Amino acid sequence: MTHNEIMGEAIALSQHNIEDGNGGPFAAVVVKDGAIIARGANHVTAENDPTAHAEIVAIREACRVLGTFQLTGCIVYTTCEPCPMCLGALYWARPDRIYYANTRADAKAIGFDDAFIYDELVLPIERRAIPMDQLMRDEALATFDSWKHKTDKTHY
Amino acid sequence: MTHNEIMGEAIALSQHNIEDGNGGPFAAVVVKDGAIIARGANHVTAENDPTAHAEIVAIREACRVLGTFQLTGCIVYTTCEPCPMCLGALYWARPDRIYYANTRADAKAIGFDDAFIYDELVLPIERRAIPMDQLMRDEALATFDSWKHKTDKTHY
Numbered sequence: 186m187t188h189n190e191i192m193g194e195a196i197a198l199s200q201h202n203i204e205d206g207n208g209g210p211f212a213a214v215v216v217k218d219g220a221i222i223a224r225g226a227n228h229v230t231a232e233n234d235p236t237a238h239a240e241i242v243a244i245r246e247a248c249r250v251l252g253t254f255q256l257t258g259c260i261v262y263t264t265c266e267p268c269p270m271c272l273g274a275l276y277w278a279r280p281d282r283i284y285y286a287n288t289r290a291d292a293k294a295i296g297f298d299d300a301f302i303y304d305e306l307v308l309p310i311e312r313r314a315i316p317m318d319q320l321m322r323d324e325a326l327a328t329f330d331s332w333k334h335k336t337d338k339t340h341y
Numbered sequence: 342m343t344h345n346e347i348m349g350e351a352i353a354l355s356q357h358n359i360e361d362g363n364g365g366p367f368a369a370v371v372v373k374d375g376a377i378i379a380r381g382a383n384h385v386t387a388e389n390d391p392t393a394h395a396e397i398v399a400i401r402e403a404c405r406v407l408g409t410f411q412l413t414g415c416i417v418y419t420t421c422e423p424c425p426m427c428l429g430a431l432y433w434a435r436p437d438r439i440y441y442a443n444t445r446a447d448a449k450a451i452g453f454d455d456a457f458i459y460d461e462l463v464l465p466i467e468r469r470a471i472p473m474d475q476l477m478r479d480e481a482l483a484t485f486d487s488w489k490h491k492t493d494k495t496h497y
Contacts, residue, residue: 270429
């Protein structure tokens with residue numbers, strides 16, 4: 186399959202998702218060794234899950250199929266530039282490459298907060314729209330120390 | 342319960358998570374009307390799910406309990422400053438307030454990529470560590486147009 190054929194499948198999936206009423210106009214597919222191994226569409230409203238963006242759904246499914254928590258050797262095709270949540274998820278999953286179609290500005294133009302959230306993430310914590318305060322760092326640091334000294338841990 | 346008692350529960354949960362070998366030293370709880378309604382700990386390695394960070398697990402559980410995709414009126418307590426994925430998820434879930442204990446720098450000091458991902462998200466797309474390229478925007482924009490004109494959609 187060509188890049189455009191694969192992205193075309195993702196775009197078709199996003200169009201079906203609108204018609205099926207599952208959530209927003211977003212879909213993603215994960216490819217490994219030239220074959221689509223996972224698909225995801227936005228299911229936020231259908232599943233009452235604000236994290237069920239297309240990329241998150243596709244990453245989780247691809248990891249389930251592969252039996253791993255890493256997408257090494259995979260390419261992700263998404264119908265829109267990932268929002269900060271999904272881009273963060275992609276960095277944790279570590280695919281080799283990402284292709285996207287619409288931009289965060291295109292998403293903003295139809296009412297989605299992607300661009301707003303990108304702007305918020307770079308603000309100093311005390312200037313963000315959702316108030317964030319620190320508590321009990323010393324007590325929490327003790328758990329990080331436990332992790333650091335755990336000898337049988339799985340790195341990720 | 343006081344703020345410290347609630348954060349203390351989250352910290353205890355993160356310590357148990359290390360001992361149980363489910364994933365990293367991270368936990369979060371969601372509070373509504375003074376009561377803990379959901380808990381989450383990092384299950385990345387136990388569930389082969391790179392998105393199963395404490396906050397994501399707790400947000401999904403809280404939304405399941407409440408039967409909604411929004412955490413209006415809720416407070417989230419997390420044992421570490423959220424990574425970009427989790428902070429993005431929190432912005433989509435829209436709780437009223439967030440409390441955190443350890444910082445992204447503390448997470449970096451024990452080997453987690455939080456600070457690196459924050460740095461990557463603000464780079465121009467062409468300078469990021471994971472290559473990202475745009476394809477087929479015109480075709481994808483047609484789906485955004487479908488969404489814009491859908492009369493029976495659920496906004497989120």
